[in-house]
Amino acid sequence: MAMMAPFLKYGTFGEETSLVLAFLIGIGFGFFLERAGFGSARKLVSQFYLNDLAVFKVMFTAIVTAMLGVTYLGWIGWLDLSLVYLVPTYLLPQVVGGLILGVGFVVGGYCPGTSVAGTATGRIDGLVYVLGIFAGMFAFAELYPWLKGFYLSGSGEALTLPGTFGLPYGVVVFAVVLMAVGGFYGAGLLEKKFAATGE
Amino acid sequence: MNPYLAGIGLGVVLLAAFVLVGRGLGATGAFNSIIAWAVSSVAPEHAQSNEFIAGYLPDDGSSPLKSWLLFEVVGLFAGAMFSGLLAGRAKVTTEKGPRVSVRVRLAMAFAGGVLMAFGAAFARGCTSGQALTGGALLNLGSWAFMMMVFAGAYAVAYFVRWQWR
Numbered sequence: 056m057a058m059m060a061p062f063l064k065y066g067t068f069g070e071e072t073s074l075v076l077a078f079l080i081g082i083g084f085g086f087f088l089e090r091a092g093f094g095s096a097r098k099l100v101s102q103f104y105l106n107d108l109a110v111f112k113v114m115f116t117a118i119v120t121a122m123l124g125v126t127y128l129g130w131i132g133w134l135d136l137s138l139v140y141l142v143p144t145y146l147l148p149q150v151v152g153g154l155i156l157g158v159g160f161v162v163g164g165y166c167p168g169t170s171v172a173g174t175a176t177g178r179i180d181g182l183v184y185v186l187g188i189f190a191g192m193f194a195f196a197e198l199y200p201w202l203k204g205f206y207l208s209g210s211g212e213a214l215t216l217p218g219t220f221g222l223p224y225g226v227v228v229f230a231v232v233l234m235a236v237g238g239f240y241g242a243g244l245l246e247k248k249f250a251a252t253g254e
Numbered sequence: 255m256n257p258y259l260a261g262i263g264l265g266v267v268l269l270a271a272f273v274l275v276g277r278g279l280g281a282t283g284a285f286n287s288i289i290a291w292a293v294s295s296v297a298p299e300h301a302q303s304n305e306f307i308a309g310y311l312p313d314d315g316s317s318p319l320k321s322w323l324l325f326e327v328v329g330l331f332a333g334a335m336f337s338g339l340l341a342g343r344a345k346v347t348t349e350k351g352p353r354v355s356v357r358v359r360l361a362m363a364f365a366g367g368v369l370m371a372f373g374a375a376f377a378r379g380c381t382s383g384q385a386l387t388g389g390a391l392l393n394l395g396s397w398a399f400m401m402m403v404f405a406g407a408y409a410v411a412y413f414v415r416w417q418w419r
Contacts, residue, residue: 061276073275074325081329083267084279084382088330089337091260096349096363100418103411109257114386116261117268121278121390124269140277142388144395148376149384153399156373156380157406162414163366164349166381167281167374168330170367175331176338177346179356180363187367188282192289194368195375199306206376214394227392239258 060134085172094176096164103161105249108242115235126228145209163187268390275322278387281330282374283323286310290318306375323383351418362417 059065063073091113092098101107128134160166163184165173170188173181195202217224255263271278290310294301301307311318338344350359374380377399379388385403388396 060273062273063275073322074320076274077322077325078329078332080267080271080274080279081326081331082333082336083270083329084264084326085330085333085335086337087255087260087263087267087333089334089341089343090255090263091257092255094334094338094343097351097418100411103407104415104418112257113261113264114381114389116258117264117386118389120262120265121268121272121386122392124265125272125390128273134273136391138276139272139391141391141393142378142384142395144393145378146395146398149378149395149399150402152373152375152377153384153402154373154406155369156377156399157403157408158410159366159369159371159373160381160403161366161407161411162369162417163363164418165363165366165370167285167370168279168327168380168382171281171327171330172334172338173349175335176344179346179348180350180359183360183363184367184370187364188285188371188374189289189367190364191368191371192282192285192375193293195372196289196293196304196306199304202376203305216392216394216397219394224392231392 058132058135060128061138064135064138084168085175088169088172089176093169094172094178094181096173096178096180099166099169100161100164105245108246111242112239115238119232119235122228122231126224141213141215143211144214145207145211147208148206149209151205264386265390268386272390277322278383278390279326280323280379280383280387281327282371282380282383283310284321284327285371287318287321287324294318351416353419354417359417362414 062068091109098107099110102110125134125136129136165181165184167188170181170184174185217227268279287310290301290307293307294311301311335344348356348359377384384396385400389400
C-alpha cells in the first residue's frame with residue numbers, strides 16, 4: 056500500500072484546511088476530557104490522594120490506543136512515522152519542568168488543557184488558573200535571557216525510547232502495553248484500599 | 255463516562271491528529287501564541303528582541319494567532335462546553351474542599367497556573383503536548399517528563415491537602 060499519511064505532509068490538503076481540522080480535533084479532545092470528568096479540579100487531584108485514579112487510567116489508555124494505532128499504520132506502510140513531529144529532547148530542563156508542573160497541578164488543580172475544559176464548564180478556579188498560566192508564561196518570556204542557559208541544556212535531538220535503549224520499536228510498544236495493563240490492575244487495588252479508609 | 259472508554263476516545267482523537275496533520279495534541283502552545291500576539295501588539299520591537307516570544311511569531315509576518323494549537327484549544331473549549339452542557343455538569347462554581355475559602359482557593363489556582371507555565375515552558379509542553387502526545391510516540395523526554403509530573407504532584411499533595419478535603 057502506498058504511503059499516504061500524515062495527509063498534511065503529503066499535500067492532501069493545505070495549511071488552511073489543517074486549521075479547520077485543528078478546531079474539529081480540539082472539539083473531540085475537549086469532549087473526551089470533559090466526559091472523563093476532567094473539567095473538575097477535585098476529580099483531577101483525586102489522582103494524587105489515590106482514591107480516584109481516573110487521570111492515570113484515561114491518560115494511559117489514550118497513550119496505548121494512539122501508540123498501537125501509529126505502530127499498526129506504520130507497520131502496514133500507510134503512515135510515515137518519521138514525518139510525525141517529535142518534540143526535541145532537552146532531558147534536564149524537561150525533568151525539572153515536569154517536577155514544577157506536577158507541583159502546579161496539585162496546587163492549582165488543573166493542567167493547561169483541563170483548565171480550559173474547566174473554564175468552558177463554568178469553573179471560576181479554572182479561569183483563574185488560565186490567567187495564572189498567562190501571567191507565568193509572560194514572566195517566563197521576560198526572564199528568558201536569564202533562563203536560556205538552562206532551557207537549552209541538552210542535545211536538542213528528538214530521542215526516542217527504542218533509539219536510546221537500542222530496543223526494537225515493537226518490543227518497547229509491547230512493554231508499554233504490559234506496563235499499562237499492570238498499572239490498571241494496580242490502580243484498581245489502590246482505589247479499593249483508599250476508598251475503604253475514607254477521606 | 256468509564257475512564258477506559260474516555261481514554262480510548264481521547265486516543266482515537268490523538269491518532270487522528272497524527273494521521274491527518276502529523277502532530278499530536280497540545281495546549282500550552284496556544285497560550286504562548288496569545289502572549290506573543292499580545293506582546294507584539296503592544297511592543298513589536300520588544301517582542302522581536304525576545305527570543306522566546308519571537309519563536310512564536312511566524313516568519314512571514316502573519317499573525318501569531320493563526321496557530322494550529324490555538325485553533326485546537328478553541329475547539330477544546332467548545333467540545334468541553336458541549337459535553338458539560340449535555341451532561342448537566344456545566345455550572346458556575348469554584349471547585350474546592352470544605353475547609354478553604356473561595357478567595358484562598360482562587361489564589362492557589364493562580365499560583366498553580368504560574369508554576370504550570372514555568373514547568374511547561376522548560377519541558378516544551380504540558381500534559382497534552384508532552385505526556386500524551388510524546389508518550390504515544392515513545393519520546394524519551396516525554397516519558398521522563400511524565401514520571402516527574404507524577405513525582406512532583408505526589409511529593410507535595412500532602413501539604414496542600416487542606417485545599418481539597
